[in-house]
Amino acid sequence: MAASDPFCLVCEQSHVVKPAVIWCNICEGLCEECSVVHRFIKDCSSPLHTTISVDNRKKLPTFIAEIKQICDDHSEPYVLYCSIHNEPCCSQCSSTKHSTCSGFRSLEVMTKNAADSASLTDVENGIDRLSKNCEIVRSNRETALTKYQDEVNSLKSSLKTLHDNMIKVFDQMEKDIIVKVDKIGKPYTEEMENITSVLTNLNLRLEDMRNGLTTMKLFGSSYQIFAGTGKLRTELDKEERILEALLIDGKVLRQKDITFKFEFASLPAVVKKAVNFETEETNCTLQLLRNQSIQIKLSW
Incomplete structure (x- = not known):
């Protein structure tokens, strides 16, 4: 029986094929008539026999819909x-x-109270917290990359001014320094772009978890919410470890700064020696949200 279009299991016992409109977590697919009888059966009055419409069941995430309440x-x-x-x-x-x-x-x-449990609330808060942390780190990296690119642009502007004053001398110098900047900047830029890509993908997975949690709370049975909360907790812990593993590397949040110095007194004989090209990496500080909404100051 396909999960997308279930048939009434009770009617199937009489070799009658009728589409199910109600889904019981224990009895499974029921047609309209059988669902009415189902409500009056004593053994089916237990909260474990939670029923929802088949249409609503289709809205449940796969990992929730596949949770069994019958012993194999x-x-x-x-x-x-x-x-x-x-x-x-x-x-x-x-x-x-x-x-x-x-x-x-x-x-x-x-x-009984799985939908209002502290564990479910903790997972819900954890998704929000990790999502916010992703945004904090992503914003930090984008700002760092923009600052780096602004400094590179400023350096290019300075080189253009020197080029106007000493065309023959500075033509080659400009090319050499830009090549050096690009050589340094390429792996740095790629690293920042890779980090933001990882964080963007992580945020998408968190959004899927949030949507699944919301749908689970609306349409899942008590047991499905209970079991689904555990699955979400496991998945959330895995995603948190991904972010923490990313930040363990001391180089991830390093800042690359560029300065350009020029001594006019040395022109023109020793112009190349007078130009000092420097790069420096500095630490940055982030305020990440931690468990139980406690903010801890982290530095890398």
């Missing part, structure tokens, strides 16, 4: 949660696979 081994709904293995289990699993475990908790109780 025993074809029974998950009713318990094993704190030892951090996984849901059915009533049979608790006496077989988890026979030596203790501290079982009711899955219905655990997931």
